[in-house]
Amino acid sequence: xxxxxxxxxxxxxxxxxQIATMVGMPVSEVEKIIKQAExxxxxxxxxxxxxxxxxxxxxxxxxxEVKVTPQRDVxxxxxxxxxxxxxxxxxxxxxxGAYDLAVLVRAKNMQEISSFVTEKLAPLEQVQSTxxxxxxxxxxxxxxxxxxxxxxxxxxxxx
Amino acid sequence: xxxxxxxKALNSFISxxxxxxxxxxxxxxxxxxxxxxxxxxxxxxxPDFITPxxxxxxxxxxxxxxxxxxxxNYGLLQLRQELAKYLKLHYELNxxxxxxxxxxxxxxxxxxxxxxxxxxxxxxVIIPDPCYVAYVPDIILAGGVPISIPTCKENDFVISASxxxxxxxxxxRAILIGxxxxxxxxxxxxxxxxxxxxxxxxxNLLVISDEIYARLVYGIEHTCFASLPGMKEQTILLGGFSxxxxxxxxxxxxxxxxxxxxxxxxxxxxxxxxxxxxxxQMAAIEALKNGEREIxxxxxxxxxxxxLMVKRLNDIGLSCFExxxxxxxxxxxxxxxxxxxxxxxxLLLEEKVAVVPGxxxxxxxxxxxxxxYATSLANIEEALAxxxxxxxxxxx
Ligand SMILES: Cc1ncc(COP(=O)(O)O)c(C=O)c1O
Numbered sequence: 001x002x003x004x005x006x007x008x009x010x011x012x013x014x015x016x017x018q019i020a021t022m023v024g025m026p027v028s029e030v031e032k033i034i035k036q037a038e039x040x041x042x043x044x045x046x047x048x049x050x051x052x053x054x055x056x057x058x059x060x061x062x063x064x065e066v067k068v069t070p071q072r073d074v075x076x077x078x079x080x081x082x083x084x085x086x087x088x089x090x091x092x093x094x095x096x097g098a099y100d101l102a103v104l105v106r107a108k109n110m111q112e113i114s115s116f117v118t119e120k121l122a123p124l125e126q127v128q129s130t131x132x133x134x135x136x137x138x139x140x141x142x143x144x145x146x147x148x149x150x151x152x153x154x155x156x157x158x159x
Numbered sequence: 160x161x162x163x164x165x166x167k168a169l170n171s172f173i174s175x176x177x178x179x180x181x182x183x184x185x186x187x188x189x190x191x192x193x194x195x196x197x198x199x200x201x202x203x204x205x206p207d208f209i210t211p212x213x214x215x216x217x218x219x220x221x222x223x224x225x226x227x228x229x230x231x232n233y234g235l236l237q238l239r240q241e242l243a244k245y246l247k248l249h250y251e252l253n254x255x256x257x258x259x260x261x262x263x264x265x266x267x268x269x270x271x272x273x274x275x276x277x278x279x280x281x282x283x284v285i286i287p288d289p290c291y292v293a294y295v296p297d298i299i300l301a302g303g304v305p306i307s308i309p310t311c312k313e314n315d316f317v318i319s320a321s322x323x324x325x326x327x328x329x330x331x332r333a334i335l336i337g338x339x340x341x342x343x344x345x346x347x348x349x350x351x352x353x354x355x356x357x358x359x360x361x362x363n364l365l366v367i368s369d370e371i372y373a374r375l376v377y378g379i380e381h382t383c384f385a386s387l388p389g390m391k392e393q394t395i396l397l398g399g400f401s402x403x404x405x406x407x408x409x410x411x412x413x414x415x416x417x418x419x420x421x422x423x424x425x426x427x428x429x430x431x432x433x434x435x436x437x438x439x440q441m442a443a444i445e446a447l448k449n450g451e452r453e454i455x456x457x458x459x460x461x462x463x464x465x466x467l468m469v470k471r472l473n474d475i476g477l478s479c480f481e482x483x484x485x486x487x488x489x490x491x492x493x494x495x496x497x498x499x500x501x502x503x504x505x506l507l508l509e510e511k512v513a514v515v516p517g518x519x520x521x522x523x524x525x526x527x528x529x530x531x532y533a534t535s536l537a538n539i540e541e542a543l544a545x546x547x548x549x550x551x552x553x554x555x
Contacts, residue, residue, distance in 0.1 A: 022463035
């Protein structure tokens with residue numbers, strides 16, 4: 001069963017028939033499991049990994065370290081929610097270590113990120129401090145290497 | 160005209176032994192292939208993964224540290240110790256790292272050493288047919304005589320002890336088996352291996368077991384021949400890193416046998432090869448120490464592709480038994496009435512899909528193709544769709 005999700009995680013376009021053959025289950029069974037997973041949000045969404053740089057789309061990304069004061073009873077969740085609801089926030093994590101929230105922000109330009117930090121994020125009451133790191137180059141994302149070296153070919157026929 | 164040809168043959172610088180070996184059926188096909196562009200190949204006999212990064216990184220580091228020298232003829236002791244641990248862990252086998260393990264330049268060298276170390280002129284070696292392309296020529300080059308035992312689809316290409324026994328003569332020295340099999344993907348049932356072990360004991364024969372695909376089995380456990388009762392003393396176990404660790408280009412493998420046999424093989428190895436490349440040995444140590452996760456990742460991938468290819472082949476009418484090892488399928492092309500060479504050649508020219516004709520692996524491979532699933536799902540789907548169209552056109 002786990003295998004079904006491993007295959008889909010690698011290739012969202014794998015058909016139920018392909019998956020069923022690969023894991024050795026009836027197609028109807030696989031379809032049922034996928035449907036169930038879509039309904040209970042085990043499968044959250046089907047997405048595509050795109051190398052936007054190739055399309056010449058200028059985008060700015062920043063990783064922001066946020067130190068916050070946790071609140072009684074709800075800990076970090078409420079403040080995290082206030083932050084991750086902003087559409088600029090691409091990913092948000094609670095982390096251990098020198099700061100609390102790691103927030104990955106994606107925006108059209110530097111100006112947008114700077115106003116997000118100065119006008120939205122930093123002024124929040126529970127936010128003690130922020131450190132903004134602009135991303136200079138994306139090498140690997142979601143387990144995929146973005147700029148793959150040219151493939152070295154195997155011989156077409158070998159023993 | 161014929162006179163001048165004969166004179167030339169007589170004056171040839173090439174030995175008769177080499178002259179008598181026919182060029183590999185794969186080579187012939189390779190030449191044809193290079194004339195066609197945009198081919199999807201199912202004819203490859205190696206992983207489509209590159210060597211896992213942790214292994215490459217360890218090799219790079221060893222070079223940076225200056226490990227660029229010869230090693231002991233036997234290979235680095237640490238590598239032999241890791242292998243001894245590996246054999247103990249997987250098969251409960253106890254081999255002495257200093258006397259019973261030899262590191263070779265690929266399983267290929269191990270096979271050559273084993274045959275040359277044990278064969279006197281005209282000694283016979285029993286092999287399955289079809290089998291890996293090197294078995295027959297290597298036996299001949301070592302001065303022996305290959306004795307082929309037919310295997311068939313009805314029997315899932317398993318070599319059976321009852322077929323072997325009548326072919327044993329006073330000249331028989333060894334049985335050479337390679338399971339999981341290239342080209343068929345067949346594995347040997349445990350009971351059949353036991354019967355072969357009994358034969359080996361009854362007639363005092365060596366068994367050379369080429370287990371290069373041991374880690375690539377699906378839904379079954381691999382049985383190491385040396386682990387069968389009483390067989391440790393009578394088995395030459397050949398292994399390598401090429402397939403399971405995706406390390407074909409490194410040229411590294413090993414032979415495991417009793418001390419007397421290892422000594423004999425090392426004699427040849429020390430004068431012909433000296434030692435296996437140190438960088439590859441360093442990489443192999445890392446592979447054994449930390450490679451399990453990557454092996455399992457690749458094995459799982461192959462398994463999915465295997466099931467898909469077998470289903471697609473059967474769907475288009477090329478009936479195919481379920482191969483439980485290696486990364487090959489071996490479908491029958493009986494419904495087309497073509498010879499395997501004809502089929503492969505026409506398929507290449509008309510649909511630009513490369514497969515290997517079964518006849519390249521022996522007389523009893525005729526009527527079959529070797530299709531390798533060490534390629535992407537997209538390639539498998541596209542190739543099989545094209546083959547389906549082709550079969551429809553030529554079906555009798
Ligand atoms: C059955 C078998 N034995 C041996 C070899 C040679 O392996 P190596 O790369 O270790 O020399 C191969 C490679 O295709 C093989 O399929």
